[in-house]
Amino acid sequence: MDFSFTEEQTLLQESVSRFMQNDYGFEARQKNASTEQGFSAENWQTFAELGWLGVPFSEADGGFGGGAIETALMSEQFGRGLLIEPFLATVILAGGVIKHGGSEEQKSQYLPGIIDGSKHAALAFVEPQARFNIADITTTATADGDGYVLNGYKAVVLNGPQADFLVVSARTSGEQRDEDGVSLFVMDAATAGISRRDYPTVDAFRASEITFENVKIGADSLIGEAGKGLPILQQAIDDGVLSVGAEAVGCMEVLYKDTVEYCKQREQFGQPIGKFQVLQHRMVDMFMEHEQSKSLMFMAAMRMAEGYGAEAQKAVSAFKVQVGKSGKFVGQNAVQLHGGMGMTEELNIGHYFKRLTIIDTLFGNVDFHLQRFGAL
Amino acid sequence: MRSEFSESEQAFADQVEGFITEHWLDRADPQRRLRAWLNDDDTQALRRHWYQALVAAGWAVPHWPAQFGGCNWSAAQLHIWFSACIRHQTPSVLTFATAYVGPLLMEFGNSQQQALLPKIARFEASWCLGWAEPGKMLDDFALTTRIRRHQSDPGKMYVTGTKTRVVEGMQALWMLGIGRLDEKEIGVFLLPLDQGGVSRTPKAALATGQPMAEIQMQDAVLPAWGTLSLSTEMLRRRLSGLAESDLTSLADSGALTDQVQRLKAQLQNEDNVEQGLVRDCDALAVEILGLKAMEQRIVQSNGAKSSNDLPPTAVRLRAQSLWSKLSELQIAAFGYYALPFVDGALSDNEGPIDPRRSSGDMDMTMVMRRMLSPNVATELALDPRDVLAQEHDQ
Known part of the structure; x- marks a missing residue:
């Protein structure tokens, strides 16, 4: 194995780390999160100028030519800053589906807008009944002349409120849970027949419930082959798992380090509480959970970078299991060791914990990924 | 970043597998190999062959510096070797002597102490650790074993005390132990166990059925060079x-x-x-x-x-x-x-x-x-x- 980074990877990591440390303070983040948009458009443009929004895309598509390792390294730093901008929804998920399955025309139509920061996107793939089964789809796309008509409902569409275009999974054939018959479409979010109900999420992001009612789209909206969209969707979702998992690793690092610092300063019974061995054990355990998650992040990123297949899927699921368990442990202990302060809005600890809790649920929780890991 | 072996690492891993297959896996059926972990008499020949093969191949102490018999292997090669041995459940390639005593003698020992190294490297001298004492936690302050100099001949030293839960203590020829030199100072000693002042009692262990030992030392004689110049803190870190x-x-x-x-x-x-x-x-x-x-x-x-x-x-x-x-x-x-x-x-x-x-x-x-x-x-x-x-x- 080789865990060393290339010079470009190191520079990218340092660049994101520097920004998150110097220009992405917690108070500003909170202020941006409380706006109607839910993030800073200025930051988003900065990301575009720094080239970050193009990192996962090929140079031919106008991107940086990076892959899973670069995405993981960036996302880890995003996690440290508790990034609120919709990098995951726009770049990794919606952009990812187009990257993996889109035609050259679709790539040239949609990717430049993502890369230069002028367009936002969202991936509408969750349905209320489906839990984490991405093949469980009741939304239908019926052939109509030389196009399709979409009818159905998508839940918790991340970045739905801001999306300029949507990537949507729908069934063109087969039964509700069949793996065949799933198709992917890309369309303008303002297409007639699309309606939204927007809301903030627990971790301060924005999402929408989206209804599709006789939405007419052209044949050029279809991504890849009709009925064969599931593997493309799955790959984009696994990119997403790696990304949010890496984000969780960054969150955990902040939590354990802040907790260690706090315990060195907070005094009880005339001495810093960090002197109490029982608390030291807990902090060592937090550290270990973070390190184990970070190690699996490298493993998953390497597997994904070496080629997408069963080995990569297995590594990604293992990583998600670990992150789910470790995130809960680290988050709970950080709150407990901070005492009552840990539960307040003004301290960052609870916000990291909320993000970790949501990350566990995104794209399948510990149980789901453990089952997937065992079956692969 | 790369998640698999490089070509040269894979070649080395294949060589290691071949060695283990020849000298361990092909030598006995799995049941008998498992029993070899318990030092049963009927598996002695099996273990002896393994250790002789290691010595003959020059692979007995690959992690040691080359001048003491090491192999100059890279960290990746060492990892491949030790991983394979643990995975195939070979007799321990890392005994207490080869893993700990040898490196300590190399770093802190004088020439007389380092003269013990060749036997360790040939698996001919087994060692045990004398640390815990009956009724005491692993706490330096509670240490009662004494290292005493002869009153009229300061070159002579004796050890008196009891060490308990000594892993491999029933077979070991030498003990690396700690004892009190005086009220403040704690010393690390190298004691030959095959002598009159030492008696051993088996102490059953839960883990393997293999007995540990309680070792009583009554004016057991230390060689004149029998104390090692390192602190217990350093010893603890090394262990x-x-x-x-x-x-x-x-x-x-x-x-x-x-x-x-x-x-x-x-x-x-x-x-x-x-x-x-x-x-x-x-x-x-x-x-x-x-x-x-x-x-x-x-x-x-x-x-x-x-x-x-x-x-x-x-x-x-x-x-x-x-x-x-x-x-x-x-x-x-x-x-x-x-x-x-x-x-x-x-x-x-x-x-x-x-x-x-x-x-x-x-x-x-x-x-x-x-x-x-x-x-x-x-x-x-x-x-x-x-x-x-x-x-x-x-």
């Missing part, structure tokens, strides 16, 4: 595997993977198995995968530590806790066959799993946690001793 170059104890993931996969396959063939058990196997497999990546990070950094690196101690601690989890899972998988108690070999317990191992591993995990966790805390600048030292300096 915890905290030497920067010590990668030897970080090679468990391969064996753990192998065992959990076998256990899962076995469970899947059972007609009446609880699904939770299979799921627990998968959960453990995930953690082992994490351990594997942690081991590789250490190998990559070659044990060097920086503020952003993973302390080797943390990996060791994690490995021990996973062995413990595996044992618990094996017990659960064993069902009613966890009940029989056959005082003998692992493989005689009506099946492949010895239920006593679980409590033994758990016990070891607790000990390791108590020993290693404070060291990781030190890495986090949390050790109270550090805080106190800083206060003292101010």
Whole structure:
């Protein structure tokens, strides 16, 4: 194995780390999160100028030519800053589906807008009944002349409120849970027949419930082959798992380090509480959970970078299991060791914990990924 | 970044597999090989062949410096070698002598002490650690063993005291131990055990059925050069595997993977198995995968530590806790066959799993946690001793 980074990877990591440390303070983040948009458009443009929004895309598509390792390294730093901008929804998920399955025309139509920061996107793939089964789809796309008509409902569409275009999974054939018959479409979010109900999420992001009612789209909206969209969707979702998992690793690092610092300063019974061995054990355990998650992040990123297949899927699921368990442990202990302060809005600890809790649920929780890991 | 072996690493791994197959796997059936772990008489020849093959190949102490018999292998090669040995359950290539005593003598010993090295490197001199004492925790302050100089002949020294729970104490020829030189000073001694002042009593261990020993020393004679110049704190660090170059104890993931996969396959063939058990196997497999990546990070950094690196101690601690989890899972998988108690070999317990191992591993995990966790805390600048030292300096 080789865990060393290339010079470009190191520079990218340092660049994101520097920004998150110097220009992405917690108070500003909170202020941006409380706006109607839910993030800073200025930051988003900065990301575009720094080239970050193009990192996962090929140079031919106008991107940086990076892959899973670069995405993981960036996302880890995003996690440290508790990034609120919709990098995951726009770049990794919606952009990812187009990257993996889109035609050259679709790539040239949609990717430049993502890369230069002028367009936002969202991936509408969750349905209320489906839990984490991405093949469980009741939304239908019926052939109509030389196009399709979409009818159905998508839940918790991340970045739905801001999306300029949507990537949507729908069934063109087969039964509700069949793996065949799933198709992917890309369309303008303002297409007639699309309606939204927007809301903030627990971790301060924005999402929408989206209804599709006789939405007419052209044949050029279809991504890849009709009925064969599931593997493309799955790959984009696994990119997403790696990304949010890496984000969780960054969150955990902040939590354990802040907790260690706090315990060195907070005094009880005339001495810093960090002197109490029982608390030291807990902090060592937090550290270990973070390190184990970070190690699996490298493993998953390497597997994904070496080629997408069963080995990569297995590594990604293992990583998600670990992150789910470790995130809960680290988050709970950080709150407990901070005492009552840990539960307040003004301290960052609870916000990291909320993000970790949501990350566990995104794209399948510990149980789901453990089952997937065992079956692969 | 790359998740697999390089071409040269793969070639070396193949060479290692070939060696182990020839000198271990092909020498006896699995049941007999398992018994070799318990030092049964009928497996003595098997073990002897293994150690002779190691010495003949020059692979006995590959982790030592070349001038003392080492192989100049890279960290990756050492990891491949030790991983394969643990996975195939060969007789220990890392004995207490080759893993700890030898490197200590090289670093802290004088020429007379280093003269002991060749026998260690040929597996001819077995050593044990004399640390714990009856009724005492592993606490330096409670130490009662005394190292005493002869009143009229200061060149002569004697050791008096009792050491308990001495692993391999019944067979060892030498003891590396600690004793009190006076009220304040603690010394590290090298004591030949084959002498009149030493008596040993077997003390059964839960973990393997192999007896530990209680060793009584009554004016046992130390050689004139029989004390080693290092502090107990340093000794403790060395025994915890905290030497920067010590990668030897970080090679468990391969064996753990192998065992959990076998256990899962076995469970899947059972007609009446609880699904939770299979799921627990998968959960453990995930953690082992994490351990594997942690081991590789250490190998990559070659044990060097920086503020952003993973302390080797943390990996060791994690490995021990996973062995413990595996044992618990094996017990659960064993069902009613966890009940029989056959005082003998692992493989005689009506099946492949010895239920006593679980409590033994758990016990070891607790000990390791108590020993290693404070060291990781030190890495986090949390050790109270550090805080106190800083206060003292101010």
